[in-house]
Amino acid sequence: MKDNEFSRREFIQIAGGSAVVMLGGHGCALLSKYVAKDMPRSNYKVFSKGKIGGIQLKNRLIKSASDVGATNDDCTYMKEGFEVYKDWSKGGAGLIISGHMTVVPQSSKTFLFNHNLTCIHDDKFIPQLSKMAGAVHDGDKDCKIFAQINHIGMDSTTDPISASSVPWPFVKKKPSTLSINDIKELKNLYLAAAKRAKAAGFDRVQGHGPRGTVSCLSHECQ
Numbered sequence: 001m002k003d004n005e006f007s008r009r010e011f012i013q014i015a016g017g018s019a020v021v022m023l024g025g026h027g028c029a030l031l032s033k034y035v036a037k038d039m040p041r042s043n044y045k046v047f048s049k050g051k052i053g054g055i056q057l058k059n060r061l062i063k064s065a066s067d068v069g070a071t072n073d074d075c076t077y078m079k080e081g082f083e084v085y086k087d088w089s090k091g092g093a094g095l096i097i098s099g100h101m102t103v104v105p106q107s108s109k110t111f112l113f114n115h116n117l118t119c120i121h122d123d124k125f126i127p128q129l130s131k132m133a134g135a136v137h138d139g140d141k142d143c144k145i146f147a148q149i150n151h152i153g154m155d156s157t158t159d160p161i162s163a164s165s166v167p168w169p170f171v172k173k174k175p176s177t178l179s180i181n182d183i184k185e186l187k188n189l190y191l192a193a194a195k196r197a198k199a200a201g202f203d204r205v206q207g208h209g210p211r212g213t214v215s216c217l218s219h220e221c222q
């Protein structure tokens with residue numbers, strides 16, 4: 001490892017300590033544009049209560065989904081990973097969206113971005129998922145957590161899938177095209193994962209349909 005590179009554990013610790021609440025670029029722009037000098041905090045709508053998916057949020061600060069790379073090869077989740085979730089919660093967010101969690105088993109290192117995926121494809125992961133949701137609720141009982149459930153679609157370096165067989169530039173392998181039956185199967189896998197998230201104490205789920213899977217899922221919903 002070079003001097004200027006972080007180990008994964010160091011990265012997780014630094015991310016947890018500094019990026020307490022991350023907003024997407026637009027969120028930051030909105031905040032800075034309307035920040036007037038001496039205006040009390042209560043004047044900003046971002047600090048007022050919000051509602052999403054039928055639940056009340058203490059404010060409108062939403063921690064955007066970020067995978068912190070805390071999953072080991074055997075799908076166990078590192079202690080540092082739980083700590084990051086607790087820190088984010090303590091940092092004041094009204095809602096935290098978890099990093100993406102795979103609804104199907106994926107062998108380690110099949111993900112293009114070269115880290116293991118957080119697992120939600122089997123009931124045996126419910127205890128560690130409970131620990132993640134619990135870390136957020138322990139950090140602040142009023143902070144909510146949604147589980148982001150997904151399939152990595154075209155980003156799998158071994159078994160890419162997509163709505164079409166057109167490969168995307170980062171993964172050269174042609175994706176297999178999903179049939180209607182595959183899509184139905186995928187939908188059931190998402191539903192099973194959502195039930196696990198509920199059992200583990202997450203407040204809601206966010207269905208993530210990235211990298212070629214979104215069009216398939218929305219097709220099935222119509």
Ligand SMILES: Cc1cc2nc3c(=O)[nH]c(=O)nc-3n(C[C@H](O)[C@H](O)[C@H](O)COP(=O)(O)O)c2cc1C
Binds near residue numbers: 023025068148
């Ligand atoms: C390290 C890292 C991990 C991320 N993981 C996810 C993820 O698991 N799911 C997701 O939908 N977006 C993920 N994102 C995207 C972020 O949620 C966010 O949309 C993106 O970083 C843009 O916001 P920014 O301009 O504040 O960085 C990730 C981003 C980063 C930098």
